[in-house]
Amino acid sequence: MNVLESKGHSSRDMNRYITTKNDTDVQKTMDLLSLLSKLHALKIFTLAKDGIKSHIGTHSEIGLTKKQYYCRLNQLVKAGLLVKYDDMYNHTTLGKIIYHDYLLRLEKDISNSKHMEMVDVLNQSSKFSKDEIKEIFPNMR
Structure with a gap:
């Protein structure tokens, strides 16, 4: 039993709460990305x-x-x-997370974009298996 159920709320109320919470989180994410795009x-x-x-x-x-x-x-x-x-x-703690986990990672990925293009080309061809491509580019997903 979750908090809303224990307070007598229906599953419809819970779904509305979840949707509202998700919408709020999405809006906060959009606001942060919009600010950092400036x-x-x-x-x-x-x-x-x-x-x-x-x-x-x-x-x-x-x-x-x-x-x-x-x-x-x-x-x-x-x-x-x-x-x-x-x-x-x-x-702040959130700022540190965004800076280290996202911005620095994005900068690194951008600097490796040529390698990513190569992986995409190899993935689209039928000459190499996924395992062979991973062997050549072990750090690519």
Whole structure:
């Protein structure tokens, strides 16, 4: 018995809860991706891996206007990706996960795109088995 059932909710209520929760998660994902697709937000988010010192000239040091910098910084904080500790902006736990598990991985995959194209070509041909292709490119999925 789950929490909703124990509180007297029907399976229809549970399905509505699950759908609403999934919709909320999808919306949050879309919002994060939308924010990180903006050049200035991605630049600030990437620089925050080592912490960004909070002082008057920070925006100009990274080539942004005050408005651009503070607008994107505020959005990153509100999205739960950055947090201010003392005089530094750092990644939150979610920010660290997104940075290390997704952004760095994506950069690595992009740099290996030529190898991926080769794997795709080999997969489409009938000359090599899947095992042979995996032998040639062991790190490709």
